[in-house]
Amino acid sequence: MKRLSIYIIAVCLSTSLWAQEVQIDSTTEQMDTARFASLIKAYEKVVMTEREELTLIKVDLLGPLLYAMSGIDTARHNAIRLAFERKFKPEWSWIVAFDAQVNRNEVAEYRYRGGVRYYFNMQKRILKGKSANNFSANYLSPRVSYRRKPGDDEGQLSVDLLFGIQRRLWEYGFVDFDIGIENPIVPFESNEFGIDFTTSITLGIGF
Numbered sequence: 001m002k003r004l005s006i007y008i009i010a011v012c013l014s015t016s017l018w019a020q021e022v023q024i025d026s027t028t029e030q031m032d033t034a035r036f037a038s039l040i041k042a043y044e045k046v047v048m049t050e051r052e053e054l055t056l057i058k059v060d061l062l063g064p065l066l067y068a069m070s071g072i073d074t075a076r077h078n079a080i081r082l083a084f085e086r087k088f089k090p091e092w093s094w095i096v097a098f099d100a101q102v103n104r105n106e107v108a109e110y111r112y113r114g115g116v117r118y119y120f121n122m123q124k125r126i127l128k129g130k131s132a133n134n135f136s137a138n139y140l141s142p143r144v145s146y147r148r149k150p151g152d153d154e155g156q157l158s159v160d161l162l163f164g165i166q167r168r169l170w171e172y173g174f175v176d177f178d179i180g181i182e183n184p185i186v187p188f189e190s191n192e193f194g195i196d197f198t199t200s201i202t203l204g205i206g207f
Helices: 002-047 062-069 122-127
Strands: 055-060 077-089 092-102 107-118 137-148 155-169 173-186 196-206
Touching (some): 055 062, 055 173, 062 196, 077 196, 137 173, 155 196
Antiparallel strands (some): 173 196
């Protein structure tokens, strides 16, 4: 009889400990799920996965910041960089832009650009919930660029082809990186015909 009592007590203790472990595991799993859900929500807020946009006005802040921090008089920076982008399909947009390159002494060059962008992974990002129909995707972009030096009658006209990555950041931020080739069809007199590599990054306010 004594052995039976000991056996019953052992079974009860084991069952109680097992129930506590199950409860602890369940609580831990719920906490992990809640933490993961909060991280997903924070990510969605940063990259605006639920906000659709058809137009975007972009003002670069990185170029002016580098210009203000530079201590080299002859170093060129994009002190002004503005762009307007408009969607006409979920994966297609057109864009126009204006840049002013300056150094400490003068405005070195004006640049006018216009082209189209094909966001080739936009539909996949929308289906996966990584983006709404906005401007957060990877793109290919043919464009035309015109460069002109102040006080000079000559300019340079080129046809460019770019690969780029653009992401919206919170409600009013953006980052845009591109790399590609620039093919002058009407070069500066001091330059020869030839294909050049081009790359740029803009980081600033978009609304």
